[in-house]
Amino acid sequence: MVNGSDEANTGRGPADGTGLAEASGRHAWTALALDVVIPLAVFYGSRAAGTDQWLALVLAGVAPAAGIVLTWVRQRRVDATALFVIAAMALSLLVAMVSGDPRALLARESWITGALGLWILGSLALARPFLLDVAIKVSPPGAARRFDELWRHSPVFHRWLQLASVGWGTAFLLDAVARVVMAYALPLDSVPLLGVLVLVVMLVAAQAIVMVHGRRSGALARGRG
Template sequence: MNAPQVLTAERTPEQKRAAVRRHLLRQLIVDLVLPLGGYYALRAAGVNPWLALIAPSLLIAGIVAYHAIRERRVEAFALFTLSMIVVGTLMTLVTGDPRTLLVRDSWIFGVLGLWMLGSLLTQRPFMRTASRALVTAKIGEEGYRRWDARWDNDSRFRSNLRVLTAVWGTAFTLDAVVRVLLAYTLPIDAIPLVSTLQWLVVLGAVLVFHNIYVTKHGLKA
């Protein structure tokens, strides 16, 4: 008796778009809604600025750790984010200054930007690593392996990923400088909103470039 065959149908374009939307929605909630919404909700309830800043950070750290345990795989980006949250929280506990925690975002973006730029010297530039979650969400693990295998035999693929990494790294590094200036010049309650808005402008500009570049150079999964 023949063993039953396992059929793996190719995902339709609509299924791919839906998977990407779900992935981006999760990122939006963790990166924007929880920290910003949590801060202002706690401040409206009369919580002091220090606790209002640290509570959402601890929640995000828990979410990152939960996903790492559930998926039995630690993403480099998630581990980096979690470590920076912990470091920033500990420094705030030592100094007792809410602005220290606000500058933590600058550390995250600044160090991440430098990490991206440094990864250009390796065989795994940041964009190659960071694409795993999105490509996997879009076309599955096997699809990601096929996409990533292009690195070994396609010089243009390698060059294009390095260009994207350089653009993202530069944007994150420059954004960190702006965040530091905001953290030490604006009123505390204004910093989370203004900092988030300016980041959305930067992110929007980089995403537009990213999408155009990826489409033009055939990098889409």
């Protein structure tokens, strides 16, 4: 595959289904790492330092928001998805602070993943689905234009991207349900790590199904219908 710098310079490249899967996948996993690793480190580091569970969860919840704000400052633009995540964090944190219940703080994570799942599924009714929009934003100009052309003119690619959206959206919704169950049924200190493991398993399974279908249907092999 041609590297990103070559595509950016020529405005061309193998922008087929595989390229979109790689672009959106890289973005999703990078975001997941930043939004997961840092909060986990903050939570378990705070607990090791003797902080109570409620405060450790509050601090862990602030970490991703701080990262988003720093990205806004660096890029000098506000991303709608990031704004949505910030709003969901703020609302869920407010509810948890009013209740004073650490398990409510744990359950608040389900608000974010559940809403994101609904957003991905609901975006299928828009001109461009969420996953396509993400891939276009993080790809070189030539590849971005090719993705948009494939979405509008390739029935095979169109159907595959719809399946990908359903797969990822469903994975986030299942994760939201699992987080609520774990928050109120398991030892509190074990839930943050288990929540991450469940989300990773859900997303890996969804991505595997999407990739297998993409290759069998020809969406990834040819990138056009």
